[in-house]
Amino acid sequence: MQPPPARDTAGQAPGGGRESLGWRDPLFLAARPSGERVHRFVAMLLMLQRLSYLLPACASLFAEEALFSDRGRNAVLLALALVWNVTLFHWVARRGWFAPRAVVIDVLATCLFMVGVTGACLPESGTCVSNWSSHALLATGALIGAVSRRPVQFAALLPPIAVYAVAHAGDLGQRFPPALELAVRVNSYVWFAVIVFFIRRYLAAQATRLDEVADQRLAAEAERVAERARLAHYRQLHDTVLATLTAIARGGLDHHTEEVRRRCAADASYVRALILQDEAGSATGLSHALARVVARAAALGLCVRHAAEGLPEDLPADVAATMAEAGAEALNNVVRHSGEREAWLTAVAVDGVVTVRVVDRGRGFDPGRVEPGYGLRSSVVGRMREIGGSAQIIAAPGEGVCVELRWPDRA
DSSP states (O other): OOOOOOOOTTTTTTTTTSSOTTTTTTHHHSOOOHHHHHHHHHHHHHHHHHHHHHHHHHHGGGGGSOOOHHHHHHHHHHHHHHHHHHHHHHHHHHHSSSOHHHHHHHHHHHHHHHHHHHHBOGGGGTTTTOOOHHHHHHHHHHHHHHOOSSSSGGGGHHHOOOOOOOOHTTTSSSSSHHHHHHHHHHHHHHHHHHHHHHHHHHHHHHHHHHHHHHHHHHHHHHHHHHHHHHHHHHHHHIIIIIIHHHHTTTTOOOTTSSSHHHHEEEEEEHHHHHHHHHSSSSSHEEEEEEHHHHHHHHHTTTTTEEEESSSTOOOOOHHHHHHHHHHHHHHHHIIIIIIOOOOEEEEETTTTTEEEEEEOOOOOOTTTTTTOOIIIIIIIIHHHHTTOOEOOOOETTTEEEEEEEEESOOO
């Protein structure tokens, strides 16, 4: 029999110990491994099957005609069946699958119900041949088929068959020889086990194949993203560093002039940003945009210490562009107002929140007395609000300014 899914150290089921099988939350099931998805789906079907026989069994308690010689015994056994199935549901909901001990208890409970209920039936009522314990037998057969990993484990079907033969010894052989009639009566029980066995195996194989296809698609998409990043690198290097070096080599630029020195400094800053970016991880749209921002700031004579780490590859393009533009405006303010020629630009993603900081150690200002200018209010704060982010400006006289951009805007 198949072991249950592993539980975490807190003793709760995967997915936070939900007291459900994920029926009402498709996103929860989609996030689980393929094997667990199959287990939870099959478990849901088996529990619904049990409900289909418990409801008519409860209705039999209110039948006008006498179905059992001892109504009290039937009521007690039915109450035990309800309690056991509710308990089984909670176990399965927490674990996602049937534990071996649950299967053993279910087999023993069904054997008890067959002996007790059949022994209390009245022959003239017709409940001796078929009563609710026979339907419980079908549910047990389906459960054994679901948890069996190899055909040899179908041997677990034999004890309930033997108990059925003992419980129905008085009514076997009415239409056929006893052995043949026993085979006819337990035919559905055996086939329920076989059918559920193959259903679970088929679903598990399909789920595994879908996971493999999804992994292949993700790998192909990652390769396409990496290829686009390399192409963007090549184009930017061609348009900046290579263009500058080619112009100097052909004598079209005098490398002693201030303009050329600034251009070389911008190109060097861009290459440095690319190196730091590669050390931090794979390239993203925001990484490229910030590298270009650093290069433009270097062209203005600003030395920017740049670092990026853990930026998500699936960041929306408009968010990446807006955060880069807001960062560029923050650097422009450093050039215009700080009195410094050095700044720091960092970008990091933590718990799904992307943060870009621009810091300088210039003259700063007192936020209580000086209101931020239009550039900070509109080009920085306004831009971030438009994409669902936020911008915070921290400043003090003589201590410089820190502009922090966050997306999305949440604690």
